[in-house]
Amino acid sequence: MGVILMKGNEAIGESAIIAGCRHYFGYPITPQNELPAYMAARLPKVGGTFLQAESEVAAINMVYGAAAAGARVMTSSSSPGVSLKMEGISYLAGAELPAVVVNMMRGGPGLGNIAGAQGDYFQAVKGGGHGDYHSIVLAPSTVQELADLTGKAFDLADEYRMVVILLGDGFTGQMSEPITLPKPSGRSFDKSSWSLSGAKGRDPHIIASMRLNPDNALEMLNLKLQAKYRQIEKSETLWESVSVDDAEYLLVGFGLSARICKSAVSVLRKAGVKAGLFRPITLWPFPAGQLAAVSAGKKKVLVVEMNAGQMVQDVRLSVGGAPVDFLGTLGGATPQVDAIVERITGHAG
């Protein structure tokens, strides 16, 4: 098909279909409406199901039902809607069901506005719903990466039987860029040992998060979940490094902020300042060890986010000696290259 021009939200939709997703449940909210509209048009053409639910709460529970039935299923929303999905995400975690949840973040708290933002890092990375659980959180920074990580999200969800959150922002979702659509990964996952389809010629399967018997059954489930999370921390971290080897100053950002940081690195390098970028692609698991190694010996680490300082907490826990500074923008404002340069050099670029 070659290179095509696609909007971020639509690129997620087509990539999901390429990955074998045939069930989508969602509820309208800006700035991600192009994605459900795309699925509403495309899924019936490939034998799939698009259903506009009565609420975000209903949508995530339809996802739960479809996941329990063994389907590749996704929902998408933006910040206020994702808050409503948190109950269902906790149940999906407890029942160990695979699903992909897209959050094209917008300004908050509350109704906020419809500009892109990164204020849901804590919600996505630290839990969000009740109980001890994690979702794998992927943070794409370009439309191409939105497309590529969508397929990856389905594979990770199926491999570990858990929720994978694709954490983008309203700007990246609305942006049109030339991309190459991904190819199917070719991986397949047999769900017949646990999924629900009617107990034909086998004992009934039960999908549940409640554990009452024996007395330590819930403890055992939690230990199993934690063991799974430790394994994922070991094997599934993704990150990108740009010009870090000789850098004296290290910028750290994710998603759109990282993209702006990349421009700042070029400006700084042209001005003779040795700057580099470390970009976590998985926000959970956080690439803590890799960041510790990359940041060692730097004069300064500057974290840039479109929030009041959320990922910076994980950066501080990861970085050894280097001082960590923070530059944030709020309410849907985007970081400016000049401001980043000034924070590093101490004077306007």
Next chain:
Amino acid sequence: MPVDTVQEKVVYERPRSLADVPNHYCPGCGHGIIHKLLAQCIDELGIQESTILVAPVGCSVLAYNYLRVDGCEAAHGRAPAVATGLKRVHPDTTVISYQGDGDLLAIGTAETIHAANRGEKITVIFVNNAIYGMTGGQMAPTSLQAQKTKTSPYGRNPADVGFPIRACELLNTLQAPVFIERCAVSSVKTILKAKRAIMKGLRNQVEGKGYSFIEILSMCPTGWGMEPREAVSWMEAEMVPVFPLGNLRDR
């Protein structure tokens, strides 16, 4: 009579779809009767291997341990949404959403109405006992006027918290449902009628028809603070006039 002329004839046995395990329900509770009716209908329709049961939050949260079919837990009130997801993936299965009054008419009202309005091809079994049993007897959306509960200690006051909601009549305003009936499990007669309604609701799915809703008035002696026999009398005397039995729709 010589022994060799005696013939054995089984006239009654435990349904295959009903697990042979002790259940956790209180003495005089209606859930056990309703589970058995469901199991009998599943057996008689021959759909044990193609049925998926969605169990709610409430006293019947462990229903999947008692019915020998594929089972799925749902968050409180979300059973119709979960059933929707299951049915849309496996349209050839029979999906049952088994729910209580708090689940179906309070926290899950939106899911209830919209699954019905879409005409999801599922069967909803709504067990109405006018109280929150599992959490210890709080006021339900179907609690009767003046009914005393843990959270309406002076009796349900409609001026303050409204009147009991009638689910069948509410859903009967929608176009899509194909079957709506209110039954009870207070006597042999009403139990047999309830079984016929459940059978019809499940057969509708087997035949690919639309949404079926069966409300079953059921006793909660523990929640009502009554002896089991007293509970049966109270249900017939007090609940049935508010929730009249009968078929509202059969297409």
